[in-house]
Amino acid sequence: MLPEDGASGGTRSADDARTGGPTTGPETNGATADDGASRRSSDHRWWIYRGTGQPLYDTSLAELLPPPPPWRRFTGGPVVAPPPTDDEEIERRLGRVTALSADSDQLRREADMVNAALLLRRPLLVTGRPGTGKSSLAYRISRELKLGRVLRWHITSRTTLRSGLYEYDAIGRVQDSAALRTLHRTGDTPGDSKAGAEELPGIGDYLQLGPLGTALLPYKLPRVLLVDELDKSDQDLANDLLSVFEEGQFPIAELVRARRLHPRVTVMTDDRGHTAEIVDGIVKCRAFPIVVITSNGEREFPPAFLRRCLRLRMPDPDRPQLVDMVMAHLRETAGGVESAVSTRAAGLIDRFLHNSRDRGGLAVDQLLNAVFLATSGRFPGDDEEALEDLVDALWHRLDGAGAESRTG
Known part of the structure; x- marks a missing residue:
């Protein structure tokens, strides 16, 4: 930034x-x-992504992005329509568009790694404490490079590679087919049996691409894919991702089996209301997606996986960054002007930095909650003690130890 x-x-x-x-x-x-x-x-x-908080002006990523390395060139097609925008979600995550003022070695390092991942067409593994802004990085990239809606794949211990690629509702298709055949046999619908067979639902109506599968569609420009909290996954998921990231493609088994009769099938994507045409049952990217993988560092990943990723350690935000975040989300309540925050909000930022060091690291969300309450008008100047008690309760430790008691 x-x-x-x-x-x-x-x-x-x-x-x-x-x-x-x-x-x-x-x-x-x-x-x-x-x-x-x-x-x-x-x-x-050499930077394309600047981390300024401002969308590209008077140009586009298509004009700035050079060709990929020969070993990362993909030729999927036909090219699908550009993705939808989701400004509401990006604003909810990042706040309003504002020029960021912070400038430090750690932020230059962030921009270096984002641009390296963009140019090399490699996933970016972002590690750090919870609440340090790892997930927000994907939304900042999408906003600045104007790449549309961020595809978010939230990982749990039950997540499989298949769920990220696509879902096939085989049971729903069988039930709908049986119901239609019954209607035709009983004469409740017009047409003969042949016409009835033609009206049976197609396989594409029961296939929906997941976030990873949608990101690998042949877009002209890369999609932004957020793989959130990969360290929560089963041990095998990181290894399962290797082939997909390396090849930039994957088969849909149900469509591969039906490709002789149905070489082109339209399926639903992870973007609501959008569809894509799959040729011969294979999804193959054209522009490798910008993949941001977050991890809280709860476990290590296999060396083969790490070899194919670029790594970025997200440090705790410093004071200028915290001021930028507060102003982006709470500009009206935190001071009313962009150049400064209110005295109360500034004091909370300083206390947050001190308490974060003492309590083993707090999350930015906890600061935003406190500033919102403090500047909401619910706590007048003569009720400062009640506010301080509430802030201490909000700023509980993230290691499960619970809230700290206010002292002094």
């Missing part, structure tokens, strides 16, 4: 094309602040 640097050459850079910034003059050799900014711009000129 970095502010965009200015271009340093005599030609208009990709940064200027996206932000509408002016063309700058040639670089100088003087040891000035401008020279330092030019060096930073030069260092990060």
